[in-house]
Amino acid sequence: MNNSNPFLLTDDQIASFIIDGYIIVEPELPDGYNQEIIDKLRAMPENPGEHIVESLPALNDLLSNPTIVGTLTSLLGHNYKRDQGGHIHMNPPGTRGQPWHQDERFGRGHQDRDVDDIRQLMFMYYPQDVEPDMGPTVLLPGSHRRTASPESMVTLVNLRGQKFSIVKAGSVLLTHFDIWHAATGNKSDRVRYMIKFPFSRTGENAEPSWDHRSSNIASVRQRLDGEHPSLLSRNEYETDHTLRVRTWNNIAGSAVMQLKSGEHLGGPWPESGGATTASRRRRDMPQLG
Numbered sequence: 001m002n003n004s005n006p007f008l009l010t011d012d013q014i015a016s017f018i019i020d021g022y023i024i025v026e027p028e029l030p031d032g033y034n035q036e037i038i039d040k041l042r043a044m045p046e047n048p049g050e051h052i053v054e055s056l057p058a059l060n061d062l063l064s065n066p067t068i069v070g071t072l073t074s075l076l077g078h079n080y081k082r083d084q085g086g087h088i089h090m091n092p093p094g095t096r097g098q099p100w101h102q103d104e105r106f107g108r109g110h111q112d113r114d115v116d117d118i119r120q121l122m123f124m125y126y127p128q129d130v131e132p133d134m135g136p137t138v139l140l141p142g143s144h145r146r147t148a149s150p151e152s153m154v155t156l157v158n159l160r161g162q163k164f165s166i167v168k169a170g171s172v173l174l175t176h177f178d179i180w181h182a183a184t185g186n187k188s189d190r191v192r193y194m195i196k197f198p199f200s201r202t203g204e205n206a207e208p209s210w211d212h213r214s215s216n217i218a219s220v221r222q223r224l225d226g227e228h229p230s231l232l233s234r235n236e237y238e239t240d241h242t243l244r245v246r247t248w249n250n251i252a253g254s255a256v257m258q259l260k261s262g263e264h265l266g267g268p269w270p271e272s273g274g275a276t277t278a279s280r281r282r283r284d285m286p287q288l289g
């Protein structure tokens with residue numbers, strides 16, 4: 001692998017993606033590029049459905065941008081591909097927010113998710129600055145390891161730890177396909193556009209496809225083990241941690257890590273008034289800032 005490509009992600013960025021399920025990149029684009037895309041979007045008589053690139057060939061410049069190629073290669077391997085599908089999400093003033101959801105993969109159903117792997121991503125490009133009142137996308141970090149029925153998600157509103165994609169024009173939000181997300185209501189007087197494409201892995205990595213250094217394994221492991229579990233459910237620490245390490249192992253080829261054995265759960269019986277193993281561990285974990 002060519003580790004000298006400056007556009008590949010680092011081990012630390014891969015660890016963050018495994019933990020949180022998203023990354024925001026700001027590719028360097030020619031002056032006027034984002035405005036050109038907006039002008040063309042405004043001039044479109046109707047939504048072209050999934051024929052986005054045919055209708056807007058200038059998007060090829062974004063898709064071949066070295067930052068985008070480096071990020072997709074890092075997360076999906078050298079032979080990643082853009083899948084059929086995609087959508088131009090236009091969020092005009094006065095639009096109400098969507099319910100939380102995980103996108104559906106054609107033919108796989110809502111319960112079949114990649115909880116311990118990175119096989120498909122969503123690519124979301126924002127051609128204009130997105131201010132808080134313009135209906136940014138909201139997502140829940142870590143939720144890509146949780147499968148939920150669409151019926152149960154429609155009742156959810158604000159979730160602890162949710163993050164809004166309040167971004168500069170030209171930013172691309174790349175998420176694990178299964179992340180919980182939604183468009184929020186646009187309370188401004190400006191249209192918010194977002195162009196979304198799915199991308200997939202086509203083969204298994206023999207070695208990491210990002211800028212990996214074996215000397216970083218210990219610090220990556222510390223982050224996968226120690227960072228706060230998904231905010232959705234604090235009592236699933238063991239599951240969450242195992243799925244993170246399995247995700248690393250599924251994408252890292254030969255650079256595998258050992259899964260923890262069950263032995264760390266042994267030791268002295270709890271004292272009266274003391275804490276259970278799980279709550280002791282939580283106390284030891286860094287607090288959210």
Ligand SMILES: O=C(O)CCC(=O)C(=O)O
Binds near residue numbers: 089138181182184194
């Ligand atoms: O428009 C947005 O911000 C997100 C919409 C979206 O991703 C969806 O409908 O699946």
